[in-house]
Amino acid sequence: MSMQRRVGQTELAVLGALSVEPATGYAVRESIRDVLGHFWSESFGQIYPALAALERQDHVRRGVGSRAGSSVFTITESGRARLLELLLEPVHAVPPRNGLLLRLFFGRTLGAQACRELIVAARADAESQLTDYRAVIGELSAEEQHAQDHPYWLLTVSAGQHTATAMLEWTTEALGVLDDFASRPPVAAGSRDPK
Amino acid sequence: MSMQRRVGQTELAVLGALSVEPATGYAVRESIRDVLGHFWSESFGQIYPALAALERQDHVRRGVGSRAGSSVFTITESGRARLLELLLEPVHAVPPRNGLLLRLFFGRTLGAQACRELIVAARADAESQLTDYRAVIGELSAEEQHAQDHPYWLLTVSAGQHTATAMLEWTTEALGVLDDFASRPPVAAGSRDPK
DNA sequence: TGCTACATGTAACACGTTACATGATTGT
DNA sequence: ACAATCATGTAACGTGTTACATGTAGCA
Numbered sequence: 001m002s003m004q005r006r007v008g009q010t011e012l013a014v015l016g017a018l019s020v021e022p023a024t025g026y027a028v029r030e031s032i033r034d035v036l037g038h039f040w041s042e043s044f045g046q047i048y049p050a051l052a053a054l055e056r057q058d059h060v061r062r063g064v065g066s067r068a069g070s071s072v073f074t075i076t077e078s079g080r081a082r083l084l085e086l087l088l089e090p091v092h093a094v095p096p097r098n099g100l101l102l103r104l105f106f107g108r109t110l111g112a113q114a115c116r117e118l119i120v121a122a123r124a125d126a127e128s129q130l131t132d133y134r135a136v137i138g139e140l141s142a143e144e145q146h147a148q149d150h151p152y153w154l155l156t157v158s159a160g161q162h163t164a165t166a167m168l169e170w171t172t173e174a175l176g177v178l179d180d181f182a183s184r185p186p187v188a189a190g191s192r193d194p195k
Numbered sequence: 196m197s198m199q200r201r202v203g204q205t206e207l208a209v210l211g212a213l214s215v216e217p218a219t220g221y222a223v224r225e226s227i228r229d230v231l232g233h234f235w236s237e238s239f240g241q242i243y244p245a246l247a248a249l250e251r252q253d254h255v256r257r258g259v260g261s262r263a264g265s266s267v268f269t270i271t272e273s274g275r276a277r278l279l280e281l282l283l284e285p286v287h288a289v290p291p292r293n294g295l296l297l298r299l300f301f302g303r304t305l306g307a308q309a310c311r312e313l314i315v316a317a318r319a320d321a322e323s324q325l326t327d328y329r330a331v332i333g334e335l336s337a338e339e340q341h342a343q344d345h346p347y348w349l350l351t352v353s354a355g356q357h358t359a360t361a362m363l364e365w366t367t368e369a370l371g372v373l374d375d376f377a378s379r380p381p382v383a384a385g386s387r388d389p390k
Numbered sequence: 391t392g393c394t395a396c397a398t399g400t401a402a403c404a405c406g407t408t409a410c411a412t413g414a415t416t417g418t
Numbered sequence: 419a420c421a422a423t424c425a426t427g428t429a430a431c432g433t434g435t436t437a438c439a440t441g442t443a444g445c446a
Contacts, residue, residue: 174354177350
């Protein structure tokens with residue numbers, strides 16, 4: 001009944017980050033960006049208020065940091081319980097908003113050339129993602145700290161790899177389709193059967 | 196310099212929908228839901244203000260509908276120009292927020308069983324999507340109206356198929372990994388090499 | 391000396407959903 | 419008569435980003 005402010009998913013991400021190790025707000029954002037970056041993001045504008053709220057509820061405790069004025073937050077027992085509670089909550093599906101596919105859908109208006117460029121960019125994107133994933137796997141195998149977490153972390157990387165590979169294959173196919181178009185004489189107004 | 200209200204991507208989706216055929220606000224939402232549903236969504240709260248703004252800028256024109264009080268919006272020439280302009284704008288990448296992968300990342304805390312359930316649900320999701328895509332392709336080949344658009348529309352469906360297939364394959368792999376865990380005796384505290 | 395990275399926080403803004411208020415039309 | 423669907427619009431709310439204001443610490 002206590003009207004708790006909903007910080008929603010941010011609370012989960014922040015508590016999760018702190019469950020790995022204590023950190024400043026700044027460092028929380030860094031680790032979310034660097035470690036969860038492929039499937040999650042948070043901004044300072046969310047993180048600091050979330051930390052303040054978590055502190056009020058005693059889910060994290062504020063300690064003095066190495067630098068003047070900086071605070072190191074540590075997750076409490078009640079924070080770990082809260083984290084589990086949040087993890088067990090149903091996944092809130094975000095409504096899809098894919099700007100690339102939206103543009104492609106109106107490809108006739110946009111023009112085949114511009115579509116081609118969009119797909120080429122998507123292809124480059126998928127390739128650079130795959131490079132990133134390989135690097136992440138390398139870093140992961142070369143660390144002993146959180147060995148028990150590794151199988152789960154690798155699962156999330158694998159999801160990214162599957163998705164990026166799928167995008168790569170799709171762009172190849174799509175470019176083929178588009179090239180077939182380009183090689184066909186344009187049918188401006190009337191392509192009805194000539195009786 | 197005219198301080199135009201940013202309706203952003205909604206403007207693009209609405210103009211796009213109206214570029215196919217004139218429609219009421221209600222019908223615009225229906226077609227966005229039914230046709231672009233796999234990669235886009237809009238709510239009434241966005242659509243009606245967007246239509247009003249487009250009308251003010253003369254990008255659409257309001258006509259009387261078949262029902263009392265209903266308005267049928269038709270895209271104007273300036274509206275088509277605006278649509279092309281919006282289509283040419285760079286794709287605004289949305290920051291990633293994948294609740295499934297976030298939970299999986301903290302799988303050690305969440306527990307192997309709950310992770311399994313999440314993945315099974317994701318699998319069912321991917322399968323139902325694939326069924327949908329096949330149905331969409333069927334409907335598409337059985338219509339002559341917008342034949343010139345079909346290649347582009349099929350491209351967006353193909354993207355969905357590639358992604359859903361990738362998810363399906365990933366879930367299979369992930370369940371395998373998780374089952375390997377479960378069959379191993381749990382290592383609660385000390386798994387250091389026994390000297 | 392000055393740049394960059396570390397660090398905290400707030401305020402303004404943009405965006406999007408949900409719920410609400412209202413009513414006509416169609417079919418049973 | 420009543421339910422479902424079509425139809426329009428607004429208001430409240432939640433959430434998330436960006437920009438701003440402020441300052442410290444390390445290093446070249």
